[in-house]
Amino acid sequence: MNWKNSQWKQKYKCKKCNYCFVKRYKQNDNIRTEKIFDEWIKELYSSRQLWDQKIKNKKEIFKEIRKRLDNNLIYQIDIFFENVKYLMIDWTWITSEICLIIYYDYVNKKVVRFWFYDWEKYEYIKNDLLVLRDQFKYEIYGFVVDWGKQIKKAVEEIYPTAKIQRCLTHIHRQVKNYISNNPKSDCWKELQKIITFENFKNKEIFIKDFDLWNEKWYDFLKEKTFKWIKFWYTHRKLRQAKSHIKNAISYMFFFLEDEYIKKSSNDLEWYNWVLSDNIYKHRWLRIDRLISFISLWIYNRNL
Numbered sequence: 001m002n003w004k005n006s007q008w009k010q011k012y013k014c015k016k017c018n019y020c021f022v023k024r025y026k027q028n029d030n031i032r033t034e035k036i037f038d039e040w041i042k043e044l045y046s047s048r049q050l051w052d053q054k055i056k057n058k059k060e061i062f063k064e065i066r067k068r069l070d071n072n073l074i075y076q077i078d079i080f081f082e083n084v085k086y087l088m089i090d091w092t093w094i095t096s097e098i099c100l101i102i103y104y105d106y107v108n109k110k111v112v113r114f115w116f117y118d119w120e121k122y123e124y125i126k127n128d129l130l131v132l133r134d135q136f137k138y139e140i141y142g143f144v145v146d147w148g149k150q151i152k153k154a155v156e157e158i159y160p161t162a163k164i165q166r167c168l169t170h171i172h173r174q175v176k177n178y179i180s181n182n183p184k185s186d187c188w189k190e191l192q193k194i195i196t197f198e199n200f201k202n203k204e205i206f207i208k209d210f211d212l213w214n215e216k217w218y219d220f221l222k223e224k225t226f227k228w229i230k231f232w233y234t235h236r237k238l239r240q241a242k243s244h245i246k247n248a249i250s251y252m253f254f255f256l257e258d259e260y261i262k263k264s265s266n267d268l269e270w271y272n273w274v275l276s277d278n279i280y281k282h283r284w285l286r287i288d289r290l291i292s293f294i295s296l297w298i299y300n301r302n303l
Contacts, residue, residue, distance in 0.1 A: 069289040069296075079302075080136055081110050086260050088144045088268040089151055091120050094279060095287065100294065103128065106144070106267045107260060111298050112136075116291055125154035133158055142254065142261040144268075146170045166251040168200050169264040171244070178241035187217045188238060195245070200263065203253040210245060 088104040099120065103113040113132060117124045132138045140159050145151050146167045155164055175195045179188045190213055199206045214221075221242065223234040233239055255263040275297065282293055 066289065069285070069292040081105065081108060081112060083108065084110075084112055084136075084138045085140060086142045086144070087112065087140055088262075088265050089125070090146060090265060090268045090272060091148075092272045092276065094290065094294070098287070098291070101125070101128065102268065102272070102298075103132065104268045104271060106262060110302050111271075112138070114295075114298055120148065120150055122150040122153050125150055126158060129154055129158040142258060144262050144265050146265050147248070163254040163258065163261065164251050165254045165261050165263065166248050167263075167265040168197065168252060169266060171195075171248050171252065172197065174244055175241045178237045178244070187213075187220055187235075190217075191238070191241065200252070201256075203256060206253075207249065210249070214242065 084105050086105065086107050088106050089101070090104075091099050091101050093099045094116075097118060098116055099118070100114060100116055101120075101124065102111055104110075105112050113128055115124070115128060132140070140162050142163045142165060143151075143155055143159075144165045144167065145155075147170065152164060155162060172195055175191075179192060183189050183192055194206070194209050194213060199209065221233075221235060221239055224231045225234045255261045275294070278297060279290065279294065282290065285293060
């Protein structure tokens with residue numbers, strides 16, 4: 001009979017203090033703690049939910065979590081994925097000093113690469129793209145980004161033939177912030193009718209309507225307000241909205257040419273939202289352990 005797997009356990013009594021205890025088998029105990037840690041990572045349990053469900057000592061749970069996070073060596077995904085041709089890129093700030101950049105293959109639902117940096121810099125993105133191109137031999141046809149000069153410059157240098165699609169949701173949201181939801185002047189109302197997701201479906205009509213609006217309200221946009229020697233443009237917010245659309249218009253309609261290119265980065269935004277929610281649940285972790293937790297979470301989510 002295998003006494004280790006049986007329900008019967010041997011009791012012992014200490015000769016010095018007369019304390020009765022049951023012998024624990026280390027092998028079974030390790031298996032149980034590993035399962036608890038896997039559930040903590042995969043099932044998105046908080047520490048409080050773990051010790052409520054498992055009726056386990058709070059100190060033991062914290063001890064096991066800290067032990068596994070300190071021994072974690074997964075800080076990067078070094079696995080080759082097949083058919084990686086389209087990526088989304090976005091930054092997420094974990095703390096005020098550390099930000100996380102994610103390269104997300106939204107077709108296969110995998111994070112191809114992630115890394116922790118101290119700031120959003122062109123050199124960091126360039127190094128990551130060089131790894132994807134030279135080490136993993138990925139041929140990327142399209143990128144979907146919420147914009148940033150650093151991302152644009154790095155992508156055009158490493159993948160010059162790739163198409164860069166700007167997120168239309170971010171463009172629409174930013175223009176709405178400039179002109180508000182309830183504009184009063186006719187100029188603002190006409191621009192609000194142009195910036196709709198229905199007009200984004202037709203490139204020629206959108207460009208034509210925007211050019212006509214620009215010509216019609218050219219003098220209105222040039223109005224200035226003078227005070228003593230200084231002056232400024234009267235409709236500054238409206239001019240900002242105009243320049244925002246003008247700079248983005250050449251990167252807005254690649255999704256009409258390629259069916260695999262998405263018009264927004266909502267998939268990665270949702271991924272980052274779930275990640276941020278879990279980071280908030282485990283905000284009690286030390287920074288190095290928090291980085292280990294994020295790495296393990298992304299790694300297990302890919303699997």
